[in-house]
Amino acid sequence: xxxxxxxxxxxxxxxxxxxxxxxxxxxxxxxxxxxxxxxxxxxxxxxxxxxxxxxxxxxxxxxxxxxxxxxxxxxxxxxxxxxxxxxxxxxxxxxxxxxxxxxxxxxxxxxxxxxxxxxxxxxxxxxxxxxxxxxxxxxxxxxx
Numbered sequence: 304x305x306x307x308x309x310x311x312x313x314x315x316x317x318x319x320x321x322x323x324x325x326x327x328x329x330x331x332x333x334x335x336x337x338x339x340x341x342x343x344x345x346x347x348x349x350x351x352x353x354x355x356x357x358x359x360x361x362x363x364x365x366x367x368x369x370x371x372x373x374x375x376x377x378x379x380x381x382x383x384x385x386x387x388x389x390x391x392x393x394x395x396x397x398x399x400x401x402x403x404x405x406x407x408x409x410x411x412x413x414x415x416x417x418x419x420x421x422x423x424x425x426x427x428x429x430x431x432x433x434x435x436x437x438x439x440x441x442x443x444x445x446x447x
Contacts, residue, residue: 318348322379323361324401325391326354326372329417330361332424333391334368339431351379361391380406390414391421 323330330352337349352365353376366372371382376397379388388405389412390398398413405411412420 316346317384318346320350320382320384320386321347322351322353322382322385322388323349323365323391324353324376324379324388324397325393325417326352326356326359326362326365327391328360329391329421329424330354330359331364332361332421332428333389334361334364334370336424336428338368339428350385351382353379376401377404380404380409385409387412389417389420391417393417 323333334349334352337345337347349365349370351371351373352362353373354362355374356362357366357372357374362372373379376388379385386408387410388401390401393414395414398411398415401411402413
């Protein structure tokens, strides 16, 4: 079912409504990052994921998380109040199709930035894991 509304903890600011094309590892990393404690208050909400392979790891994670999933990226354009589509496929052809078909008011983050985007996501998740490990070590040292 296509989502119908935004949800946010801050009633004064609507989160950026984001859909992802490409439900693989990059998608999974982005979803995990946005669901992490460190970034839970970020004003962005993933409202849809499209991939031609419903077995892709990010697609499956999105589906389990209650996020709208589809094998046809054109269906993402039907999501009300969609602000941004991120192409994580790495395909310039998909980026061009998204630009060609996106209704006015929906921005497209193309494939060219997706590699950099993935690196940023991985750095944030890695830093968060490192902080958690250090906090555990400090806690163990104080309880000994």
